[in-house]
Amino acid sequence: MTIRQQLEERERKDLSPFACLSANSKGRRRPVEPCPVRTCFQRDTDRIVHCKAFRRLKHKTQVFLQPEGDHYRTRMTHTLEVARVARTIARGLGLNEDLTEAAAFGHDLGHTPFGHAGERLLNEIMPGGFRHNEQSLRVVDRLENDGEGLNLTYEVRRAILCHSGPELAETLEGRVVRLSDKIAYLSADIDDALRGGIIYPLDIPAHVAQELGDTHSERINTLVMDIITASQGKDDICQSPEKGRAMADLREFMFESVYRNPVAKGEEGKAQEMIRRLFDYYMADLDKLPPEFQEIREGESPERAVCDYIAGMTDAYAVERYLDLFIPKSWTVK
Template identity: 55%
Template sequence: MNIREQSEMLEERYLCEYACFSKNTKGRQKFEEKCQIRTDFSRDRDRIVHSKAFRRLKHKTQVFISPDNDHYRTRLTHTLEVSQIAATIAKALRLNADLTEAISLGHDLGHTPFGHMGEHILNELSPHGFKHYEQSLRVVDVLEKGGGGLNLTYEVRDGILNHAGTMTASTFEGKIIKYADRFAYLNHDIDDAIRAEIIKNDDLPREYIKVLGDRHSKRINTLITDIINTTLKNKEVSMSAEIEGAMMGLRAFMFDTVYKKIGEQDKKVELVIEKMYKYYLENPEKMPGEFVNLLKNYDADTVVCDYIASMTDGYILKRFNALFVPQTW
C-alpha cells in the first residue's frame, strides 16, 4: 500500500458519509496514472497553485482599482480568504478538505482585469457572452500549459463552474465554496470600503450588525458557525433564515452604497477593454503565440476574450498605452 492509498483509507475512516472520497472521483478528461503520494484532489490543488493564472491573481482587482494602499484585497488575497473559510467549514463537517481547497483556489482563475466591471464589459462585447466562472473552467481545461490544460478531476471542475449565481455544485465540498466566497467578499469589501473612507463602521445597518457582529472577525465567526450548525441539522449545505437574511441585507447595503460608487469608474474601464477587444479582433495575429495557436480550434471572439481576461490590471493598461496613447519623443 503506497502513501496515496493510505491517505484514501484514512479518508474512509474519518470523513462523513456526505463527503466526496478521493478514490471515488469520476476521474479526469484524459487518463493519467495516479500519483503514489498525493490523492487526486490534492494533486489538483497543487496544479492550480503552480499555474500561471493563479500567480496573475495577485495583480488583478478585487474591488478597488489600482489602490495606493498595500492592505486592499486583490483577487489573490480574496481567493486565499475564501480557501481559509471553506477549509474551516469542510474540516468541521468532516468533508474532503483537499477537494474544498482545490475548488476554492481555482474558482476565480478566469476573472478579468478590473474585477466584475471587466467581466460585465466583456459580457456585453462578446457575442458569446462572458462569465468568469465559465472562463475559470476554460482556464483549467484549455488555456493553461500552452493549450493543454491542467486535466483536473470532474469534482474540482464541477465546483469551479458552479460556485456562483443560481447554479449548484454536485458535491457538498463544491456547495460550500458558494457560501465561503460570499462570506469572504462581503466582509473584506466592508473592511476595504472603510479603509477607503467610502463608508464608516457606524454606517453599517444596525439591524444586520446586531445579528452578525460589529467587527470583521465576529461576522466571519457568526457566518461560519451558522452554516456548520445548520448543515449538520439539515443534512444539506445551508444557513439559518435569520443569519442568511442578515447577510443578504448587508450585501444589499454594500451594493447600494459601495459597489455602485465604485461602478462610477465603469466608463474608464469600458474604454480600455472595448478598445483592446476591437483591436485584437481586427488584428488577432498581434496576440502572443499561445493565443494565436488557439485560433486553429476556436473563433476569434472567444480567443480575444481569453487573452483580455488573462491580463492583469497593469498589463492591460501597459498594452493600451502602447497601442493608443501617443508616446513622447
C-alpha cells in the same frame, strides 16, 4: 500501501458519509497514473497553485481599481481568504478539505482585469456573453499548460464552474466554496470600504451588525459557525433563516453603498473603455495576438481568442498594452 492509499483509507474512516472521498472521484478527462503520495484532490490543488493564471491573481482587482496602499484586497488575497473560510467549514462538517481547497483556489482563475467592471464589459461585447465562472473552467480545461489544460478531476471542475451562476455543485464541498466566496467577499469588502472612507461603521444597518457582529472577524466567525451548525447531519449546505436574511441584507447594503458608489467605482468607465478599445484593436488585426491564441482563433473563433487573451490580462498589463497601442510616446533626440 502507498501514502496516498493510506490517506484515502483515513478519509473512509474519518470523513462524514456526505463527504466526497478522493478514492471515489469520477476522475479526469485524460487518465493519469495516480500519485503515490497525494490524493487526486491534493494533486489538483498543486496543479492550480503552480499555474500561471493563479500567479496573475495578485495583480487583478478585487473591488477597488489599483488602490493606493498595501492592505486592500486583490483577487489573490480574496482567493486565499475563500480557501481558509471554506476549509474551516469543511473541517467542521467532516467534509473533504482537499477538494474544498482545490476548488477555492481555482474558482476565480477566469476573472478579468478590473474586476466585475471588466466582466460586465466582456459580457456585453462577447457573442454569447461572458461569465467569469465559465472562464475559470475554461482556464483549467483549455488555456493553461500550453493549451493542454490542467486536467483536473470532475469534482473540482464542477465546483469551480458552480461557485456562481444557476447550477449547484453535486458535492457538498463545492457548495461550501460557493457560500464561502460570498462570506469572504462581503466581509472583506466592508473592511476595504471602511479603510477607504467609502462607508463608516455606523452606516452598516443596525440589525445586520446585531445579527452578524461589528467586526470583520466577528462576521466571518458568526457566519461560519452558523453554517456548520445548520448543516450538521444534512446532505446540503445550509444557513439558519436569521443569518441568511442578515447576509442577504448586508449584500443589498453593499451594492447600494459600495459596489455602485460613484466614488469607489468612478474609474470603472475608463477601465471598461480601455478593454473595449483593446478588444476592437485585436479584432481588427488578429495577427497581433500572441502565438498561443492563434490556434483558438482558427479552431474556435476570433472573438474567443481575443476574449481569452484580454480576460487573462492583469490590470497593469492591460494598462501597459493600452498605453503602448494608443498613447503617443514622447520623442527624444539621441
